[in-house]
Amino acid sequence: MRILVTGGNGQLGVALQRSLSGHEVRAPGHGDLDVTSAGAVSEAIELFRAEIVIHAAAWTDTAAAERDPAAALAVNGEGSGNVARACAAAAIPVAYVSSNEVFDGEKGAPYDEDDATHAINEYGRSKLAGEEAVQEAGGDFYIVRTSWLYGPGRTSFPEKIIERAQADGALRGVTDETASPTWTGDLAAALSRLISTGRFGLYHLAGEGSCSRKEWAEEVLRLAGIDVPVAAVKQSDFGLPFRKPVDSTLANNRAAELGITLRPWREALAGHMRTPQITELIAARAAH
């Protein structure tokens, strides 16, 4: 299949390029394809004769989205509409990557695919606007919600925890934010399988199980062999201008019916911790 990936230089974009090796893939970065330009998106689809677009580009900076909601909406909402309408016009499907943050986190149990959405921050509202735009575009679509991405090629949560633990000798971990850590390689492989099914619709694909930020940090440190305490704190202790959902764990019901599941998050994290990105970081820091 000829697959166009938006946001090709992002964390997931890079993992997708690795996972989709059996396909012909074009994955332009932001500089080469800006999804806020409807014309550029249509042209990219036409020139490549794409058979599907995996739309992984997004404005992912939650704090910046809170400061400038219109700009976040322009990319995550209207930009996603541009991609979905261009796909509909070319009669090809779009796979839009969405977020756990379309939920408010108050359910008290994992979210099913058809649970009511209610975003509580500007980033979440902009991702929800993207979902609506994709559904309204009139073409075939997959909407795939995921959460807490980390993986190769980027300093994400595990790397930041190790760096901070080694620099400060102490950490604070949030207890009132729970979701599922998801390794980008696992999500990319699952997405690759999903788009080959032709079973369009709304899906949840996240690492199996869930934890708080504090538990995630503790597991990173345990696997890294770093003995540093993690003090329990609340989101409000950081004085951030936005709230994250308290528990936005996603239940992967529909993909599981198709036989598509992701590994338990601890198992995936253990694999990531054995990659050179982490082992070299630990060794370099220990040598200081």
Ligand SMILES: NC(=O)c1ccc[n+]([C@@H]2O[C@H](COP(=O)([O-])OP(=O)(O)OC[C@H]3O[C@@H](n4cnc5c(N)ncnc54)[C@H](OP(=O)(O)O)[C@@H]3O)[C@@H](O)[C@H]2O)c1
């Ligand atoms: N990261 C998470 O924890 C998480 C959780 C749930 C869902 N998601 C969703 O998963 C998808 C992939 O996330 P990710 O972690 O891979 O994010 P990422 O690493 O921030 O990658 C997103 C990419 O999109 C690009 N981009 C931004 N604005 C663009 C525009 N107007 N046109 C084209 N490209 C643009 C960015 O380029 P520049 O950096 O050059 O602007 C970046 O390379 C996103 O849809 C995100 O909302 C992420």
